[in-house]
Amino acid sequence: MGMFERDQHVFADAGPLDDSYEPEDIRERDDELAKYQRALQPIIDNRPTSNIFLYGKTGTGKTVATKYMLSHLESDAAQYDDVDLSIVWTSCENLSSSYQVAVALVNELRDAQDADRISTTGYSQQRVFDLLYDELDALGGTAIIVLDEIDNIGDSDDLLYGLPRARSNGYVDNVQPVIIGISNDFQFRDSLSPKVKDTLAEKEILFPPYNANQLRSILSPRADKAFHDGVLSEDVVPLCAAFAAQDTGSARQAIRLLREAGELAQAEDASTIAEDHVRDAQDELEKNQLYEGMQELTPQGHAVLCALAYHQALGEIPVRSRDLYQRYTSICDRLDADRVSERRVRDHLSDLNMLGLITVYERNEGLSAGRYHEYELDVPLQAVLDVLLATSRFEDVADHIRSTAADQNRLQSDFSSY
Numbered sequence: 001m002g003m004f005e006r007d008q009h010v011f012a013d014a015g016p017l018d019d020s021y022e023p024e025d026i027r028e029r030d031d032e033l034a035k036y037q038r039a040l041q042p043i044i045d046n047r048p049t050s051n052i053f054l055y056g057k058t059g060t061g062k063t064v065a066t067k068y069m070l071s072h073l074e075s076d077a078a079q080y081d082d083v084d085l086s087i088v089w090t091s092c093e094n095l096s097s098s099y100q101v102a103v104a105l106v107n108e109l110r111d112a113q114d115a116d117r118i119s120t121t122g123y124s125q126q127r128v129f130d131l132l133y134d135e136l137d138a139l140g141g142t143a144i145i146v147l148d149e150i151d152n153i154g155d156s157d158d159l160l161y162g163l164p165r166a167r168s169n170g171y172v173d174n175v176q177p178v179i180i181g182i183s184n185d186f187q188f189r190d191s192l193s194p195k196v197k198d199t200l201a202e203k204e205i206l207f208p209p210y211n212a213n214q215l216r217s218i219l220s221p222r223a224d225k226a227f228h229d230g231v232l233s234e235d236v237v238p239l240c241a242a243f244a245a246q247d248t249g250s251a252r253q254a255i256r257l258l259r260e261a262g263e264l265a266q267a268e269d270a271s272t273i274a275e276d277h278v279r280d281a282q283d284e285l286e287k288n289q290l291y292e293g294m295q296e297l298t299p300q301g302h303a304v305l306c307a308l309a310y311h312q313a314l315g316e317i318p319v320r321s322r323d324l325y326q327r328y329t330s331i332c333d334r335l336d337a338d339r340v341s342e343r344r345v346r347d348h349l350s351d352l353n354m355l356g357l358i359t360v361y362e363r364n365e366g367l368s369a370g371r372y373h374e375y376e377l378d379v380p381l382q383a384v385l386d387v388l389l390a391t392s393r394f395e396d397v398a399d400h401i402r403s404t405a406a407d408q409n410r411l412q413s414d415f416s417s418y
């Protein structure tokens, strides 16, 4: 028998548990969809249409609702000869300025025409905007521009000011651009300059986190399709829904949990997916989340984590911030990296605490020593070292910490054998 065999009894069709799956209907979002429909209706009526801003935490259905509404809008618009609609969709995930977003839009529009792409550098910002206006004007009618993860654009929001005004400012004659901005960063909306906020967020739709009942209703049709009959124990979908609702209210998290539980049952060759598989899946996903959290730290965050890992390896924990700071500075010197102040290191420590990577103890030693904090890792040392070993620049120091920990363990076992 080979190591891999085709699964015959758990997954009937894992597609509905995939992130890219497009469900037949959007559940539990009637109010939001009704608001969305009202906001898009003027396009069919050939009336001026406001820009739309969707916001809500990750996994709350902003993208799936947008795809659903726009696909209906596109097919319904096709019935009217005098409605001329085009849709351009750009994810701003790796785009951090108006310039980069404008280049991405020009190239998206040119790809659709099989025309040559423009280079991502070498133009002035106004030149790229002009190229974008030319491309949009050539489309004519209404051009919906979806900017997913729009918050990545940060302070550089000239495009969000310019695009909605392109027609009134005479940059385009034939097209009416409508922006749909999607964001899960609430601060971004508040940080927009008032002139941008006024036009971009003319119509706002909030997508709140889902509760357990809503997640159950989203999961059920997917679970029915994904698994063979009788494989799923009754309490599995409610438990996935409850875990995700308590944590983030994200449908993505609930779906991932269900898929992971299925994969664990499959790996065990179990005949049913049971509650324990969901609990194990939850642990597994939490571990992955922590790992990702560690990977995404800044170099300074890594240096602070590295210093704490050193103390952990030596068994000197919990450690006070001033001792940790000394270790941090010697690590920076060894890496030939810039150091930040002790106060900034404490800020990094509180970020690490928020990510669930460390534990902070508040001590109060009365008048003599006052109040201070002590720190220790809240994740296994090995997990931290795995991340640091895979982070360029930190490999050597992480390797050194690993051998320090091994020596320390050996000393302890020598000592305990006396």
Ligand SMILES: Nc1ncnc2c1ncn2[C@@H]1O[C@H](COP(=O)(O)OP(=O)(O)OP(=O)(O)O)[C@@H](O)[C@H]1O
Pocket (backbone or CB within 6 Å): 018, 019, 020, 021, 022, 023, 025, 026, 027, 028, 029, 056, 057, 058, 059, 060, 061, 062, 063, 064, 065, 183, 184, 207, 218, 251, 252, 255
């Ligand atoms: N109301 C819903 N009905 C059916 N499926 C849903 C619903 N809401 C979310 N989903 C599913 O949950 C997953 C996450 O949804 P989506 O990508 O739309 O979230 P999002 O709010 O855009 O998240 P992000 O901000 O991270 O991009 C997708 O697989 C989507 O199909």
